[in-house]
Amino acid sequence: MPKSKRTAAIIVAAGRGLRAGAGGPKQFRSIGGQTVLSRAMSPFCTHPQIVAVQPVRNRDDADIFPQAAGDLTYQPPVDGGATRQISVRAGLEALVAQAPDIVLIHDAARAFVTEAVISRAIDAALVTGAAIPVIPVTDTVKLVSETGSVEATPSRAHLRIAQTPQAFRFDAILEAHRRAAQEGRDDFTDDSALAEWAGLTVATFEGDVANMKLTTPEDFAREEARLGAMLGDIRTGTGYDVHALTDGDHLMLCGVRVPFNRGFLAHSDGDVGLHAIVDAILGALADGDIGSHFPPSDPKWKGAASDQFLAYAVDLVKSRGGRIAHLEVTMICEAPKIGPLREAMRARIVEITGVPLSRVAVKATTSERLGFTGRQEGIAATASATIGLPWDVNGGSN
Template sequence: MSLAPKAAVIIVAAGRGLRAGAGGPKQYRTIGGRTVIARAMAPFCNHAEIALVQPVLNPDDSGIFEEAVRGLRHLPPVSGGATRQGSVRAGLEALAADPPDIVLIHDAARAFVTPAVISRAVAAAARTGAAIPVVAVTDTIKHVTTIGDVDATPDRAQLRIAQTPQAFHFETILDAHRRAAREGRDDFTDDAAIAEWAGLTVATFEGDLANMKLTTPEDFAREEARLVAALSDIRTGTGFDVHAFGDGDHLMLCGVRVPYGRGFLAHSDGDVGLHALVDAVLGALADGDIGSHFPPSDPKWKGAASDQFLIHAMERVAARGGRVAHLEVTLICETPKIGPLRETMRARIAEITGLPLSRVAVKATTTERLGFTGRQEGIAATASATIRLPWSE
């Protein structure tokens, strides 16, 4: 029985994406609550047939890249070239020391590639040596002159729209790229064109209409609307937490260090606001509570900062293909006074979760000096979280 080929993917992410409008390189913008590049990479990182994921970046982007793809497995990024062709060659050369059998080359701006397309790419490359995903052209295409007059109507039955990932035997496409570089050819718009120029026959396999390239502001608006519409399972969860005062000189409240004459008696940092929010998010997911994910019996969480608990809950939402629509926390205490800290707390929660400030609310109330909070023995918090998930029974 023959072994499965070792397959790698190069994620081309060195471009600036100027046609996408203001907002920085398009691959680091968010769509559907997740960065474009994370959406493009994740299907490869999680695919059983892909052994290596090689990102190629603009060297100025290394910091934002690591933040954008946090949690995804990949090789150390390499710097791209002045052109897409140069960037691909940089990725190929980075893999050459321990070469795979097959390499897939994928544009980071194609954020909606599916596992099925990836599997078809690997199979097609193993079978043919050079293959690209394509979709049929449904509109009539016109060829025009330099002044805009129609001079031909190609037969659309023989036309296809090329996509990525394009797939090749590794040594074959590496040799083609090296030859093109030696001969000063840097004008190819995709890797299939280099393969054709090098004399290879390029096969095709079934692509996916949803695997479109994000290029213009209109593309982003359309896909954002589509993703939101697909999240039709709207859920709300609630949370509650309480901690008594103990020795100390500060309190952690909603991720903010608040100077105070007492501290919290707690296993972690005792942040009642974030703890309540974590339970609200997990409750909306029907995914247990904070204690089941971070048991107080585990010494690992002794004194732990609670922002990591909230990040974990947000990651659980993302793993289900969902997004958080709104978070609200109410702190119940006589002191400290929350009003002067409210906006700082909102901003900190927004920073932890990656949500816009407009989707985070912090409120405060007292119990009119009744009960343990009224006696200033501790602080309580309630929270709610509204999330959107893809519909499932």
């Protein structure tokens, strides 16, 4: 199998995705508990033959891009343009200094590309210089006139549906893009069409029916249902945490800094709400408790912000191929009043976990002035987490 030590990938993520309906650009939306962007980028960032991943974004998305991409390793994003073709050229120009042998160009809206497809793309480009993944057309296709009447029925034997990543020798596709820009041609719908125009012979290789492009609200609904069906091992975990109150001027509650006349007596920031959620997630994973992962005896965690504990627990779920379906936390205290803070707390939990707002609940109760919470000696929290994990072939979960 041919190998290249200089293969780069461009992830085109500058579009607006208007056909996907309300909710902002589709590449930043969540599907199966993970953003479309991070799903699309991850296989390239972890592929052993790819040395650089170059995202192209819309400049208006500069603030939200890093969070949507997560902790993946990639080149600093560059700004795209008004058309996909302009955006791809921006990505190519950003890679000039690195001079890769092969470049793969992939649409961020294709969130389910696999390592196998990426490997086939690299191999095909090394042999042919230009190649695209395709899948057979299974429906009968009609050529229809402007009046709506059928003019012809092409044979399916020679029809294919093109996908990405499309793979090219870097120098050849860069020259083709530059030439198209000089001649004012900006109407190509994909890079293979531009390559054909420039005189390159474009080969094909086996694509993947799952490597579909998310375009409409129906696409999102279908893939959410498919991903949900894969996560057949449904788990529920519970968590509980309590911290005493001491002198101070604020409390951290569910990731929100709350001005108060007391503070928590704790090794970390004492956020009982987030601690209870972390324990609930770990319980659903059957993976110990917060103390076993972040021991209070370790000075490393002294004064630590609890949002990193929750982000860690979320990453554990993702590493096992799972997703969080629902989170609920109940604060138990006489003061401060949680009601006015509830929506800010929900929003902060969403920000940390990526779980949709409609799947995050924050509640509160008092203990009717009974016990340590009633005497305002401390604050407690309980939480529950529902997660889905994939079943393995032996009937258990991974």
